[in-house]
Amino acid sequence: MAWKIFSRKKNTGYEENVKAAREAGGGELLPAQDTRAAIEELSQVVKNDPEAVEIYLALGNLYRSQGEIERAIQIRNSLIVRPGLDRKFKARALFELGRDFRRGGFLDRAEKAFEDASSSGYDSAPIQSEMARLAAERGGYEKAADAYGKLGLPLPQANNLVRLAKEYFSEGKESQAHRSLRHAIRAYPGAIEAWLEQLIQAYKAGNTRRLGDILKDALSKVAPELRFVLLEGLVQEMNRAEKSISQPLADHTEWERAAPDKDVATVVASTLEGQEPDVLLLYYGAVFFLRVGKREEAKDWLEKALVLQPGFWLARLELFELSKVDQTLTPFFKEQLDFFMGHARNVRRFYCRRCGLKRDQIFFNCPRCRSWHSIAYRTDFSQ
Template sequence: MPWNEIFLLGRRKSKQPCEPGASGAGEQHTLQDTRAAIEELSQAVRNNPESVEIYLALGNLYRSQGEIERAIHIRNSLIARPGIDPALKARSQFELGRDFRRGGMLDRSRQAFEEASVVLGRTEEIELELARLAADSGEFERAAEHYGRMGRALAQAHFLARQAGEHFRLGDAVLGDKFLKQALTVFPASPEAWLASVVQATVSGNIELLRVSLKNACANIPAPQRFLLLEGLLEALSAARVDNGGGTGAKALEPSRISELVQASVQVLSTFPPDTLLCYYCAKLCLFEADLESAKHWLEKSLVLNADFWLARLELVSLVLTDQDLTHFLRDQMAYFISHARKSKRFVCQACGFRWDRTFFVCPRCRSWHSILFRQEFS
């Protein structure tokens, strides 16, 4: 029986009826499916011990279940088998590299992938695995090289920007600028690279550089992704208020310099055609400096553009709450509601629906690049 049919047989055998409404029923079905497939493949191996493909499939199932030692044992037994076809041996080494990576053995994983590439060549599969290994090891420049060989400019720019950030953190602005230029040459719309440029200008207190970087960033980054830049700008301004700048090695900036940075940012953003998020972040910048009247103005503009933008409405309610003649009890209830509503996850992956309260460039669930959106409408 072909091994792919064994998978289907395993799924059919595992479908037992479950109690309606039982907790975790979907997860239980998945576990049963995998275990049934493992049993069928194990039986197929006993019946046909020479079938390398079945061994590979069984090892993959063990890895998916987290049984790394069993998966590694299967790969090693195949690699040591005398007379095995070189291509199948290389495929076993490739899967062994994946096993090692899943088990956290990064050096051994890289070695296995390199050995597989001797026969298989530098395929995109191998380049991708090596790129992920380099990224996991903090070798961002090497990761960028691997993505560059695959022609993935977006990911290449991402890791060049991260390498630039490392140099900025260590105080080497020359090397940091060099890697940023490389990133923007590879992918001019890279929000990661522009963000690194804006953050560096902010924590160093360079107002003119911030103006230029922020203007060029907003001109090059697609409007739906600008919030990634502006979220980072607010974080950098917060970091500039304390010594060591959130790990950047920078000293705290004078309050007057921070005010100038905020004013410069709002002035630059005001030159672009208004959109809902741009107005919202202008309001957030004004709130950063406790400029409540300007913040109200920008929040109202944001709601004119999108009356259903829940977060702008929430901030506006919070601002006008102090002007209302409310009982102490009602004021406390409103404050409680607002504080908890602010904790709602603002960011969502448009590819898989994953929600998070922090920005991300790669979805933690489905690994999609730049799939993040700001949830403007509350649901």
């Protein structure tokens, strides 16, 4: 268990205990039960040795990871006001206080704490990273992108440039938006969010030729394990358009020039045919065929996907659905089958390769562990 790594005796393996406490405190992935137990154990260590500042800081990190922000803040403040505290420990306590405030949503206080940590001599790189994140959370995407660029972190730089582009699009500033997207791709050529936004804008403009060109370029630049995000994102956007148009009182302005599904399916399938065989590309090709009623083409692509990966459950599900029309089913059996098929389609298809978080919507930055581009597709139901 996590709490057994800590010793009550400072003179036996003390440095190892401090290191273990620091590592446990910095993580966000401990199960809740283990984290709670570690908190209790660390509290006892601190109680027995109040000068173990490293362990005290780790205790605060554990409180923060549990969402107990007030207790984490109390620990930092008790250190900061401690007489004779070494300057480097005070600087670190201020830095962690800033992270506590940011986690609690007190962004102004977080900025002040980071500034104080900087004045106390704390390492500038992590402070700059936190300030960049603060800027992004406040909607200052241009400032955040610039900060991440200076830190040599092109992926979050590109992500914030895409968010800036979306803001420009919403304000009708299309030239600035497209410029921001191009800048994002120059900063990080594998930025799936930037390529996806370009695809969406081409779709909304009704420019299927450009959509095909962008998709072809994107498939060559994006990491192979992430290419499905481009197609899933486009499908989700088309679903949004379909849902909006089906509502008589909704504002359809956004979709007035959107490309017809038939044209999109044709250009997507044509582009995917030029790629090396890939189970997810074949699956999504079938998805686009199904949108426009091309059942035989969809069946063919699904069968090819299962040749590459026989255990791909969702491809089998769609093939089973296509075969229903050839079967004689009683009304009761058909009702039960439709019920289970509907639930199976709602299974969360995406997960984070790092922490295992499951989602039914695509993401670029994991909501739990904050890792970038860690999304994966659950081709195996056990994933």
